[in-house]
Amino acid sequence: MAYRAARRHDPIALVWYAKADKKRLHPEQLAWWAREALRAGRWSAVLAAIRAMPATERQRETWRYWKARALKAKGQVTKANALLAALSVKHSYYGQLANEDLGEAIGPLPANYRANRREMAAIEKLPGIRRALLLYRLGMRYDGIREWNRAIRGLHDKALLAAAELAYRNHWYDRAINTANRTRALHDYALRYPTPHYHLMTAYTRKLGLDEAWVYGLIRQESRFAAGVRSSAGAYGMMQVMPATGRWIAKRLGIRHFHQRSLIDLDTNIAFGTYYLKHVLDLMDDQTVLATAAYNAGPLRAARWRAARPMAGAVYVETIPFTETRHYVQKVMSNAVYYASSFGRRLVSLKQRLGTILGASTETQTAGG
Template identity: 30%
Template sequence: MRHSASRAVLFFLCSLSLFISTFASASLEQQRNKFIQAEKLYKANKISQYKKLKTELKDYPLLPYLDYQEINGRLTSSNSVSVSKFIEQYPDLPISDRLNRRWLNHLIKTKKWAAYRKHYAKHPVAHIHYECQNQTALLNGTTKQKKAALYQAKTLWMVGNSQPKACDPLFKAWMATGRPTSKEAIGRFWLSIEQGNIKLAQYLTKKIKNKKLKAQAELFWSIYNNPEKVESTLLKKLPKVHQSKTAQLSYKRWYRQKAITATNSWIKHRDSLVPKEEQLNVSEYMGIRLNRNYHSQAIKLSQRLDPDYQSAELTETRIRNALAKQDWLAVKQGVKHLPAEEAKDPKWQYWAIIADRHLDPQNSHKEEIKALAEDRSFYGFVAAELNNTPFRMNAKSDAISDLQLEELSQLPAAARAGELFKLGRLTEANREWRTALGQMNEEEIQLAGYLARSWGWHLQAIINAAKTERWDHIDLRFPHPHAKLFEMHAEKNNLDLSFPVAIARQESAFLFNAQSRVGARGLMQLMPRTAKQTAKKHKVPYKKISELYNPETNITLGSAYLGDMLKRFDNNPAYAAAAYNAGPHRVKKWLKQRGHLPLDVWIETIPFKETRKYVQNVLAFRVIYDRLEGRQPSLLSEKQVQLLALNQSKRTAL
């Protein structure tokens, strides 16, 4: 009886929690609609209606955003008291910082120097732009304040990088006093050289009037602009403290002009020009580029550039170049010299096995391949294909209750982030989410990914899993929104059902309005030109770029384009994924250069790091999504498995 009563109480509490959660969601949706309406009323200047509606939103998480809209809308007629009041009332809100910056910029623009100084002293902004504005405000103050500003100007000017335009009025006033001196100018010149800011150094050369110091700068340019002179005695005429950096910059420039000549000269002269502890910078620069370009002399020169394998990054490029040449001994040596932690990467474990198998065909390495097949990764899945064993998911999940998520969602910043996400205001939502995470304890941060997932904010759920290193939490890392749309268009374009969704997972992490720095848009990150061409080819209705933010349009066009790439490249998903990411023209070029290589070698030797990782991820994600959907997964077709390095001859095939 007691057990029955306990179960009844538990059932009641769960039901009550679900009812409260459902009621709260409905209430929030009503408030959300009222919030949108209130914003519109304010913009339409219907203030009395706006104020009445605002009183109904006193418990709504985004109420401060209405206050912000009011003060921001009348910023030109506001005063520091009202701005300070908002900042102090909402110190943790990202919009408080935005308002503070806008107000400071307004005060400078309207030349309200005293007001700026007073407000900045109370609400400083940790950015050089606003510090320079503060010094400009001081410059327009008392004689004592002006003197202090001119003194500070030198400190702000004497850096190795260009300062923002906000510093120009201060620097102009400082220069009107006869500054910089030649000594100051040459000092900043060398600071810019140390940071590799060549354009700034060119500008500063004009500021050096002293003949002796001018000659010093001109000697640098003589060597840098004619880098073959770096071998000569000219370098020794520069101050000793600047000789090493001059040699490094000059050799890098020389390499860009004549790679092999510069590399041989560097190997010959580096010990006499640059301290031992600084040499790796240039050796890496040259070696990595030689190997990435698969230069015929790269392996030999790399051995001379870095004989002790000090650079892990250079060692990796040496291994890839050795793979491209199928020099299995060099591959084995390279993996052997990787740092211990990097050598544990499934990628390098795989290539160590393949190299050993080619060097010693009598040793099957079946146990090593079997062990690697336990890993949930591209190379773990390749090993599983070779070993003819099931793909391992090794999945974990946390038991999270609705009540836990409800409690977490009540944190003010989390509540604001959730509402902004649901309103589609992702810039503000991301800022509030970062604020929320900064206020959470470790346990709450672990829950945060599940909260984001419950909202459909899959990108933040995926990021949360990565930042908390929960790599085995497949439920967080691999959501499947728009499943029916993806499957319908996969079938329509003769694609494996998980191929388009794997592309979307890699491209945007299912952020429907994602936009890349180069202009790709939406779930499957289509470039507008590609979308237009694909729409025309497949007779898909498409009029404007904004339609790419519509999931159905994006999935329709993205799947069609992916299908085109698959047909173009012999139904090979690796080539198709590479073409989707880097463009078919590049894949055509890479196939012409290295298409004769085994498929796994070709993938690992893709010149672009981003595309290489992209292809490996997409192929692995296809397997994971097939498993999650209960389908029989395969990484590669039987034909493609035969193209792997281990199956290229009867001697090495398992």
């Protein structure tokens, strides 16, 4: 009962959790005890829930971070900062938050390591890489991915970055990102956070007044810039636009004879995806966290997850009931920070981007689209 109530954000959940036998709660139930305590600002309960978790759960970045935040709220700053310092080296959402809590922030991205001609030539000769590229060019994308992943297994950083560069040159952006993400010591952030179709993209983001770093961050999470794909759920293209959403947008734009297959077209996909993103941003009071959640899970759910009072954006995100949407919003907002840095934009920290989520209103709770 407590677990189900917590996932509904029912305040009675904390009353029931207080009465529960903690030893009989499984890790997911304990996680939602911590989340609901976090939502209520009950830091002692957050610490109690984390202490009750199995050791493997306590070591997750999520709970290491929120334990640090709870300790700091309780005045145990030295212990909190030690936990944050250990997390701050992670290239992750929680690593970014930990850095910012320690007074640091992401600056200009470090210099990239660029593969030289010799390294590129060596990668191009690998039979597995050649087979993968051939399969990709023949439209056998998933077979190509399997072949590519086998070919790069065990490669050192310089070879991985050469492979990532080769994928990028062949417009295989998801493999470029995936491969560049695997490096340990040498990095190329331009390959981790690529900006394909920049002029087309910015034509729409500027027309609609959207933050291009946020839009790029969202697309990186949606599809890794795979333009001609259709998901198992039926969403099309780089911005993963659903057919029903496409029909709704076409009607709004006065487009006659719309067919869902047109969503594969790059220009149409970006036009429709950015239009819908602007629509949900307007519905969500210009709060990008809410709009990101709405793009993934729908405006009604994103609005329903708000509290009656304002709350920190990081708390809203942590207490999103859908695991997929929670991770999605974390990745998109984290990506946006790196993209803004790569564009040389004014620094907006992750915590600033998460902001404060305004209290729910009747209008936004009933919004659709």
